[in-house]
Amino acid sequence: MSSDSSAAPQPTRAPFRLPLHWLGALPFAIFVLLFLILPTMRIVIGAFQTPEGSFTLENIRGLFTTSILSAYWISIKISIASALLGCLIGFSVAAAVVLGGLPKWIRGPLLTFSGVASNFAGVPLAFAFLATLGPVGLLTVFLRTELGIDLRALGFNILSFWGLTVTYLFFQIPLMILIITPALDGLKREWREAAQILGATNAQYWRLVAFPILLPSFLGTLALLFANSFGAVATAIALTGSSLSIVPILLFAQIRGDVLGNPHLGYALAFGMIVITGIANTIYIWLRARSERWLK
Amino acid sequence: MKKLWAWGALTVGLLYFILPLLGMTNFSLKMRRGVYSLDAYAVVLGDPRFQETFVFSILMALATIIFGVLLVVPTAYWVRLKLPGLRPYIEFVTLLPLVIPAIVIVFGYIRLYNTSSWLPLTGSITGTNILLMFGYATLALPYMYRSVDTGLRSIDIATLTEAAQSLGAGWTTILAKIILPNVLVAVLSGAFLTFAIVIGEFTMAALLNRPAFGPYMQLLGANRAYEPAALAVMSFALTWGCLGLIQLVSRFQKGVQSAA
Amino acid sequence: MSFLTLTHVQKSFGPVQVVKDFNMSIEKGEFISFLGPSGCGKTTILRMIAGFETPSGGTISINGKSQQNLRPNQRNIGMVFQAYALFPNMNVAENVAFGLKVAGAPKTEIAARVKEMLGLIRLDHLADRYPYQMSGGQQQRVALARALAPKPQVLLLDEPLSALDAKIRVSLREEIRAIQQKLGITTVFVTHDQEEALSISDRIVVMNAGKADQIGTPFEVYNTPATRFVASFVGTLNVIEAKVVDPASNRVAIGDQQLTLRHSIAAFKAGDPISLAMRPETGSLAESAEGDTALTGKVVSAHFLGSVIRTRMDLGGSTISFDMFNNPGLLPPAAGETVTLRFAASDLLVLLD
Numbered sequence: 001m002s003s004d005s006s007a008a009p010q011p012t013r014a015p016f017r018l019p020l021h022w023l024g025a026l027p028f029a030i031f032v033l034l035f036l037i038l039p040t041m042r043i044v045i046g047a048f049q050t051p052e053g054s055f056t057l058e059n060i061r062g063l064f065t066t067s068i069l070s071a072y073w074i075s076i077k078i079s080i081a082s083a084l085l086g087c088l089i090g091f092s093v094a095a096a097v098v099l100g101g102l103p104k105w106i107r108g109p110l111l112t113f114s115g116v117a118s119n120f121a122g123v124p125l126a127f128a129f130l131a132t133l134g135p136v137g138l139l140t141v142f143l144r145t146e147l148g149i150d151l152r153a154l155g156f157n158i159l160s161f162w163g164l165t166v167t168y169l170f171f172q173i174p175l176m177i178l179i180i181t182p183a184l185d186g187l188k189r190e191w192r193e194a195a196q197i198l199g200a201t202n203a204q205y206w207r208l209v210a211f212p213i214l215l216p217s218f219l220g221t222l223a224l225l226f227a228n229s230f231g232a233v234a235t236a237i238a239l240t241g242s243s244l245s246i247v248p249i250l251l252f253a254q255i256r257g258d259v260l261g262n263p264h265l266g267y268a269l270a271f272g273m274i275v276i277t278g279i280a281n282t283i284y285i286w287l288r289a290r291s292e293r294w295l296k
Numbered sequence: 297m298k299k300l301w302a303w304g305a306l307t308v309g310l311l312y313f314i315l316p317l318l319g320m321t322n323f324s325l326k327m328r329r330g331v332y333s334l335d336a337y338a339v340v341l342g343d344p345r346f347q348e349t350f351v352f353s354i355l356m357a358l359a360t361i362i363f364g365v366l367l368v369v370p371t372a373y374w375v376r377l378k379l380p381g382l383r384p385y386i387e388f389v390t391l392l393p394l395v396i397p398a399i400v401i402v403f404g405y406i407r408l409y410n411t412s413s414w415l416p417l418t419g420s421i422t423g424t425n426i427l428l429m430f431g432y433a434t435l436a437l438p439y440m441y442r443s444v445d446t447g448l449r450s451i452d453i454a455t456l457t458e459a460a461q462s463l464g465a466g467w468t469t470i471l472a473k474i475i476l477p478n479v480l481v482a483v484l485s486g487a488f489l490t491f492a493i494v495i496g497e498f499t500m501a502a503l504l505n506r507p508a509f510g511p512y513m514q515l516l517g518a519n520r521a522y523e524p525a526a527l528a529v530m531s532f533a534l535t536w537g538c539l540g541l542i543q544l545v546s547r548f549q550k551g552v553q554s555a556a
Numbered sequence: 557m558s559f560l561t562l563t564h565v566q567k568s569f570g571p572v573q574v575v576k577d578f579n580m581s582i583e584k585g586e587f588i589s590f591l592g593p594s595g596c597g598k599t600t601i602l603r604m605i606a607g608f609e610t611p612s613g614g615t616i617s618i619n620g621k622s623q624q625n626l627r628p629n630q631r632n633i634g635m636v637f638q639a640y641a642l643f644p645n646m647n648v649a650e651n652v653a654f655g656l657k658v659a660g661a662p663k664t665e666i667a668a669r670v671k672e673m674l675g676l677i678r679l680d681h682l683a684d685r686y687p688y689q690m691s692g693g694q695q696q697r698v699a700l701a702r703a704l705a706p707k708p709q710v711l712l713l714d715e716p717l718s719a720l721d722a723k724i725r726v727s728l729r730e731e732i733r734a735i736q737q738k739l740g741i742t743t744v745f746v747t748h749d750q751e752e753a754l755s756i757s758d759r760i761v762v763m764n765a766g767k768a769d770q771i772g773t774p775f776e777v778y779n780t781p782a783t784r785f786v787a788s789f790v791g792t793l794n795v796i797e798a799k800v801v802d803p804a805s806n807r808v809a810i811g812d813q814q815l816t817l818r819h820s821i822a823a824f825k826a827g828d829p830i831s832l833a834m835r836p837e838t839g840s841l842a843e844s845a846e847g848d849t850a851l852t853g854k855v856v857s858a859h860f861l862g863s864v865i866r867t868r869m870d871l872g873g874s875t876i877s878f879d880m881f882n883n884p885g886l887l888p889p890a891a892g893e894t895v896t897l898r899f900a901a902s903d904l905l906v907l908l909d
Contacts, residue, residue: 021374021378021379022379024370024371024374024375024378024379025371025374025375025379025382025386027367027370027371028367028368028371028386031367031430031433032389034430035401035405035430035431035433035434036389036392036393036396036401036434036437038404038408039401039403039404039405039407039408040392040396040400040401040404041404042404042407042408043400043403043404043407046407089308089309089312090309092305092308092309093305093306093308093309095302095305096301096302096303096304096305096306096309097302097306099302100299100301100302100303100305100306101299101302102299102302102303102306106306112539112543113313115539116535116536116539117313119489119492119493119535119539120531120532120535122496122497122498122510123496123498123510123513123514123517123531124320124496124513124527124528124531124532125316125528126517127320127513127517127524127525127527127528128316128317128319128320128525128528128532129316129319130517130524130525131316131319131320131322131323131324131524131525131528132315132316132318132319132320133319137319137323138315138318138319138322138323139315139319169312170312170313170316173309173312173313174313177309188639188641190637190639190641191641191643193606193608193628193635193637193641194635194637194641194642194643194699194702195643195654195658196607196608196627196628196629197606197607197628197629197631197633197634197635197703197712198629198634198654198655198658198702198703198706199629199630199632199655199658199659199706200629200654200655200658201629201658204658208643208654208657208658209643209645212645213643213644213645227394227395230397231397231398231399233397233398233399233498233499234496234497234498234499234510234514237498237514238498238513238514238517241518248397248399251399251400251403252399252499252502252503255399255402255403255406255503256503266403270399270400270403273397273399273400274395274396274397274400277395277396277397278395278396281391281394281395285391293688
C-alpha cells in the first residue's frame with residue numbers, strides 16, 4: 001500500500017449494523033426450541049438423572065429387566081417383520097407396475113391410493129382390521145364358513161404379534177410403494193441394454209447392476225418403515241388395549257399412571273425409543289443420499 | 297409369463313388394501329340383525345360426544361393450520377431470501393418430528409409445562425389446548441415446511457421481493473400479497489395434510505386429556521361393536537377427501553402454470 | 557465376403573414402417589456412419605443389429621452367421637450409448653471389466669485387459685473414480701473402453717457425442733476414429749451431425765424416411781449427392797429453379813441468363829422446369845463472364861465472417877449465396893453492386909427428385 005493513501009480522505013465507514021436479518025428466523029427458532037428440542041432434551045437428560053437431579057446410569061440399567069427388555073424385543077420384532085414384509089410386498093407391487101409391463105393407467109391411481117392408505121393409520125385402521133380379521137371379521141367368517149379354515153384354531157389372533165404386524169402392513173406397503181417407485185423409475189433402460197450387449201444374462205444384470213443400484217433405496221426404506229412402526233402408538237392401543245406389552249403401550253401406561261413405579265425409568269424408556277428410531281432414520285438418510293448421488 | 301407374475305403381485309397388493317376396507321364397510325352396515333342398515337352411522341352421528349369431539353378436533357385442526365402457516369411461510373421465505381446458509385439446518389430440524397415419536401414429544405411437554413413449571417400451560421384448559429395445538433403444529437411441521445419450501449423454490453422470490461420493494465411495499469404487504477398467493481397451492485396441500493393428521497390424532501390428545509376425536513374413537517372402540525367400523529369408514533372417507541383435495545389443488549396449479 | 561450384411565431388413569412399429577427394405581454390406585474394419593434427421597430409422601437399424609429390436613423382415617448376419625435367433629447377450633457386439641449408460645454402482649475399472657466378468661474370464665486376464673483399455677483411452681489415473689465424479693467426455697471414453705474390452709466383432713455407436721460440449725465433441729470423435737483404426741474394428745456410427753459423419757467415416761449412409769438415399773464415401777456424398785434430400789441434408793446448398801431450353805445440348809435458362817450444363821438432361825423436354833444445385837464454396841467472383849460458366853446478379857448482402865465472406869446474390873427470381881475467402885487486399889462486394897460469379901459447369905448439379 002502506498003503512503004499516499006493515508007493522505008486521501010478516509011472512506012466513510014459503514015455504520016455498524018446489528019445483523020438484524022437473523023431476527024427473521026427467531027419465531028421459528030423459539031417455537032422449535034420450546035416445543036421440539038427442549039421437551040426432547042428434558043427426556044434425554046431425565047433418563048440420566050435421579051429424582052433428586054444428580055447424574056446416574058441407574059435408569060438406563062433399569063431398562064435391562066426382563067419385562068422391559070421383552071417389551072423392546074416384541075416392538076423390535078414387530079417393526080422388523082412389518083418393515084421386511086412391507087418392503088418385499090411393496091417392492092413386488094411397484095416392480096409389477098413399473099417393470100412388469102402392466103397397463104400404464106394403473107400407475108396413477110395406485111400411487112394416489114398409496115398416498116391415502118399410507119396416511120390411514122391410527123385408531124380407524126385398527127377398527128378396519130378388527131372388522132376384517134377379528135373373531136367375527138369378514139375374512140375370518142368367510143374362511144371358516146366357506147373354506148373351512150379356522151384362523152383361531154391355526155393360532156392366529158388379531159391381538160397378537162402377527163395381528164399387529166398384519167395391521168401395520170396396511171400403511172407399510174403403500175409407504176414402500178410411494179418411496180420405491182421413483183427408484184425403480186430411476187433404473188435407466190440403457191443400463192439393462194448395456195449389460196445385455198456386454199454379454200450379461202438377465203439374472204446377471206439384476207445381480208450385478210439393478211440390485212446393487214436399488215439396494216440403498218431398499219435398505220433405506222426398510223429403516224424408515226422400521227422407525228415408522230416402532231413409533232406407532234394409536235393403532236396398537238386401539239387394537240390390543242394394553243394386552244400386548246410393546247414399548248409404546250408401556251410408555252403410554254407409564255405416562256398415564258407410572259406403572260413402572262419410577263418416573264425416571266419412563267424417561268429411560270422414551271430415551272430408548274429415540275435412540276432406536278434415531279438410528280433407523282440416520283441409516284435411512286445416509287442411504288438415501290447415497291442412492292440419490294447415483295441416480296442423479 | 298412375466299406379465300402373469302406382475303398381475304399376481306398387483307392382485308395380492310390390491311387385496312391387501314381392499315379387504316380391510318370391505319371388512320369395515322360390511323361390518324359398519326350390520327348393526328341391525330339380518331339386514332344391512334345405516335343404524336351404526338345414525339347412532340354415531342347422534343351421539344353428542346361424537347359431535348363435541350369432532351367439532352373440537354376440527355377447531356384444533358383449523359387453529360393448527362393457521363398457526364402453522366403464520367409460522368412456516370414467513371420463516372421459509374426469510375430463510376430462502378436472507379439466510380440460505382441456514383437451510384440445511386432448518387431442513388434437518390423440520391425432519392426431527394419424523395424421528396422422535398409423538399409419544400416422546402408429548403411426554404416432554406407434560407414434564408416441562410406442568411403446573412409447577414415456569415410456563416404452566418397444562419394448568420388451565422386454554423393453556424392445554426394451546427399446548428396441544430403447538431404439539432400438532434410440531435407433528436405437521438415436516439409436511440408443512442417441505443410443501444411450502446418446494447413451492448417457494450418454483451418462484452423467483454428475490455426478484456419478486458425487489459420488485460415489490462421498488463414499488464414501496466413493506467414486509468407484511470410482500471408476504472401477504474405477493475408471496476402467499478404464489479405459494480397458495482403448496483400451503484393448501486400442507487394444510488389438507490395437517491387436517492388429515494390432526495383430525496384422527498390420538499396419542500397427544502389422550503395424554504393431554506383433551507376431548508378430541510381420536511381418543512373418542514378409541515373409547516368407542518373399547519366399548520362398542522359396530523359403531524367403530526362406521527367411524528373407520530367415515531375417517532377413511534375424510535382422509536380420502538383431504539388427499540383428493542390436494543390432488544385437485546395441485547392439478548389446478550398445473551393448469552394455471554401451463555396456461556401462463 | 558463382407559463382414560456385416562443387412563438384407564431386405566424392414567421394421568414396423570404397429571402401422572408405422574420405420575425401416576423399409578434396407579440393404580447394405582459392410583467390410584471388416586470399415587467405419588460406417590448412418591446420417592439422417594431424427595426419426596429416419598437410423599437408430600432402429602442400429603438397435604436391430606444389436607438385437608434390441610427384432611426385424612419385421614429380412615436378415616442381418618455378422619461374419620456369415622445369421623443373427624436372427626441370437627439375443628443381444630449372445631452377439632458379441634460392443635455398444636456405446638448417447639447417455640453414457642455407465643453403471644453408477646461401479647467404478648471405472650469395474651465398468652470396463654463388466655463384459656469380461658460376466659463372460660467368466662479369469663481375474664488376471666480381466667485386470668490386464670482393463671489396464672490395456674484404460675491406457676487406450678488415457679484414463680489410467682481415474683480407474684477408481686465413480687461415474688458421477690467424472691465429466692461427460694470422460695464418461696463416454698470409459699463407455700468406449702467398456703464396449704471394447706470384451707473384443708467385440710462389431711462396435712455400435714449410438715450418437716455418442718451429442719450429449720457433449722462442442723469442443724469435446726471434436727476431440728473425442730478424432731479419438732474414436734484413431735482407436736477404431738488402431739484396432740481395425742468394424743464400426744457403425746449413428747449421428748444426425750453431418751460434419752461428424754463427413755470427418756470420420758469410411759462410408760456414409762444417408763437415411764431418409766426409413767430408407768438409404770445414398771451410400772458412399774464422404775467425398776461422393778458431399779460432391780455428388782444422389783437425391784435432393786442428400787444434397788440439402790449434407791452441407792449447405794443453393795437450389796436454383798431453372799427451365800430447360802434445349803435438352804440435346806444441355807442448355808438451361810436461369811431467369812434471362814442461359815448456360816450449358818455438364819450433366820445430361822436428355823430425359824427432359826424443352827420448357828420443363830428443372831432444379832439445379834450449387835455449393836456456396838464452388839464459385840469465385842470474376843470481372844467479366846469469361847471462362848467456363850458464369851452467372852451475373854445483384855448483391856443483396858455481404859456478411860464478413862472472418863476467414864470467409866458470405867454473399868447473397870439475386871439472380872432475378874432465385875437468390876443464391878456463395879462464400880469466398882477473405883482477401884485483405886480486396887474489399888468485399890457491397891449491396892446493390894452487380895457482380896459475376898464464375899464456376900465450373902460440373903459444379904452445377906441437377907436435382908432429380
